[in-house]
Amino acid sequence: MNFPVLDRLASVIPSRAKARRLIRQFSELLQAEVIPSSGKKLQNGENANCLGDRLRSAWRDGTLNTKQLRDNLNVLYVAGQENPQLLMVSSLYLLGKHSEIQEYLREKIKDLSISNLDDLDWRSLPYLTATILECLRLLPPISQLVNRHVAEPACLGGRMHIPRGTYIGYNSYATNRDPVAWGPDANDFRPERWGSTDEQISRKYRSAKARAEFISFHGGSRACLGEKFALLQMRISLFVLARAFRWELDPEWKDQMTPAGPLHPRGVRLVFKKL
Numbered sequence: 680m681n682f683p684v685l686d687r688l689a690s691v692i693p694s695r696a697k698a699r700r701l702i703r704q705f706s707e708l709l710q711a712e713v714i715p716s717s718g719k720k721l722q723n724g725e726n727a728n729c730l731g732d733r734l735r736s737a738w739r740d741g742t743l744n745t746k747q748l749r750d751n752l753n754v755l756y757v758a759g760q761e762n763p764q765l766l767m768v769s770s771l772y773l774l775g776k777h778s779e780i781q782e783y784l785r786e787k788i789k790d791l792s793i794s795n796l797d798d799l800d801w802r803s804l805p806y807l808t809a810t811i812l813e814c815l816r817l818l819p820p821i822s823q824l825v826n827r828h829v830a831e832p833a834c835l836g837g838r839m840h841i842p843r844g845t846y847i848g849y850n851s852y853a854t855n856r857d858p859v860a861w862g863p864d865a866n867d868f869r870p871e872r873w874g875s876t877d878e879q880i881s882r883k884y885r886s887a888k889a890r891a892e893f894i895s896f897h898g899g900s901r902a903c904l905g906e907k908f909a910l911l912q913m914r915i916s917l918f919v920l921a922r923a924f925r926w927e928l929d930p931e932w933k934d935q936m937t938p939a940g941p942l943h944p945r946g947v948r949l950v951f952k953k954l
């Protein structure tokens with residue numbers, strides 16, 4: 680939750696205390712799902728390579744203590760499940776709103792004859808990649824995060840003094856739309872800005888991340904661990920959906936975004952037509 684300092688005012692902001700309580704309950708529920716009450720061995724249907732089972736064995740053999748297990752479960756469940764889902768919803772929204780881009784994407788992928796998605800070389804579909812990155816740029820699921828604590832007094836740019844103990848964070852929404860980095864059309868949905876070949880797109884992606892102009896997965900040593908997996912999930916889902924359906928925004932739906940926290944079109948309604 681943004682601005683952890685507000686927890687100190689929980690008595691005058693009851694929703695804050697309620698949210699903390701819900702987080703605690705959710706975490707306990709998740710732990711109870713993954714850790715059975717007795718120290719049983721692997722059962723039928725459990726897979727030693729499955730993430731939950733691997734975390735459980737690490738906890739059983741003492742590699743992780745209970746708090747570490749719980750923290751890992753929380754971050755993997757929330758980060759690994761909610762963010763790709765938000766990105767999917769936002770991408771369907773943007774493509775529903777910009778039907779010409781949806782159509783162009785479909786043109787690029789509709790005639791590929793494949794029997795198995797595993798055989799597909801995603802590098803041969805640059806427009807699909809560019810579309811996903813453009814969705815991620817404009818509507819990063821973690822649009823703002825304030826979850827760092829300054830350990831030592833710091834000074835940014837020689838003039839911004841940050842005392843020890845200050846909560847700090849970053850705003851991906853604003854950074855990803857900075858006109859200095861992305862030009863005067865930074866707010867426009869334009870997948871082609873990423874390039875037209877896989878090489879160009881990869882180069883642009885690497886440089887935008889290295890220059891902190893595109894921070895949807897954050898960066899540095901605490902960057903998202905699921906970045907490649909999330910992109911693959913998106914490629915597969917959009918590829919399958921755009922070949923099977925055409926969709927648009929429900930004209931009855933009022934176009935609106937969530938006001939804060941996880942970013943997505945609030946309560947979006949889409950109308951799908953089978954092709």
Ligand code: HEM
Nearest residue numbers: 758759762763766820821895896897901902903904905909
């Ligand atoms: C579109 C999808 C995703 C987005 C936009 C996203 C974004 C992010 C961001 C911005 C962070 C840094 C949070 C911070 O600054 O504290 C992060 C961390 C993390 N993400 Fe993702 N993520 C996505 C999908 C995934 C998936 C699918 C997984 C795992 C299956 C995953 C696992 C993680 C983990 C474990 C961390 C914590 C890394 C650390 O603190 O060292 N993410 N993610």
